Amino acid sequence: MRQYRGVRYLGYTIEIVVLFVLQETPGLFPELSGARPVAVIPAVLCIAMFEKETPALFFGLLGGLLIDFGAGSVLGYHGLLMAAACFAVSLMAANLFQTNFLTAFLTCTVAGASMTVLEWVFFFVLYGYAYPAYALRAHYLPIYFYTLALTPLAYYFNRALALQLRSKED
Numbered sequence: 001m002r003q004y005r006g007v008r009y010l011g012y013t014i015e016i017v018v019l020f021v022l023q024e025t026p027g028l029f030p031e032l033s034g035a036r037p038v039a040v041i042p043a044v045l046c047i048a049m050f051e052k053e054t055p056a057l058f059f060g061l062l063g064g065l066l067i068d069f070g071a072g073s074v075l076g077y078h079g080l081l082m083a084a085a086c087f088a089v090s091l092m093a094a095n096l097f098q099t100n101f102l103t104a105f106l107t108c109t110v111a112g113a114s115m116t117v118l119e120w121v122f123f124f125v126l127y128g129y130a131y132p133a134y135a136l137r138a139h140y141l142p143i144y145f146y147t148l149a150l151t152p153l154a155y156y157f158n159r160a161l162a163l164q165l166r167s168k169e170d
Contacts, residue, residue, distance in 0.1 A: 060086025
C-alpha cells in the first residue's frame with residue numbers, strides 16, 4: 001500500500017515545515033533565558049525512529065536545511081549533521097534497541113548534545129571568540145535544554161502518526 005506511505009511522508013513533511021514556521025515566529029514560544037527552542041530537531045530524530053534509513057536521512061536533511069535557513073548560518077551545516085544523525089538513529093532503532101519513549105529521550109539527548117557541542121566548537125572556539133565558555137553557558141545550553149523539553153511531544157505525536165498509518169498499510 002504505497003499510498004499510505006506517501007500520506008505518512010506527506011504528514012511528516014508538513015509536520016517539519018509547520019514546526020519550522022512555529023519556531024521562527026517571534027513571540028510564539030516564550031523565551032527562557034533569552035533562548036527559543038529548535039522544535040525541528042526532536043521532531044526529525046523521532047521521525048527517524050519510526051522510518052527506514054533512507055527516508056530518515058531525507059527528513060533529517062530537510063529539517064537541517066530549514067534550521068540553516070532560519071538561523072542564517074552556513075547553509076548545509078545542520079543539514080549534514082541532521083541527515084547523518086537521523087540515518088544513524090534509524091539504523092540503530094531498526095537493529096539495536098526498541099523504540100520507546102526512554103530510547104527516544106536518550107537519543108535526542110545524545111544527538112542534541114553532540115550537535116550543540118559541535119556547533120559551539122566550530123562557530124565559537126575555532127573561530128577565536130574571546131569568551132567561548134560564556135557563549136556555551138548563556139546561549140547554547142539554554143537552547144539545548146529548551147529543545148530537549150519538546151522531545152515528549154515530538155515522540156508521542158510521531159509515534160501516533162506512524163502507528164496509525166502503518167496499521168492501514170499492512
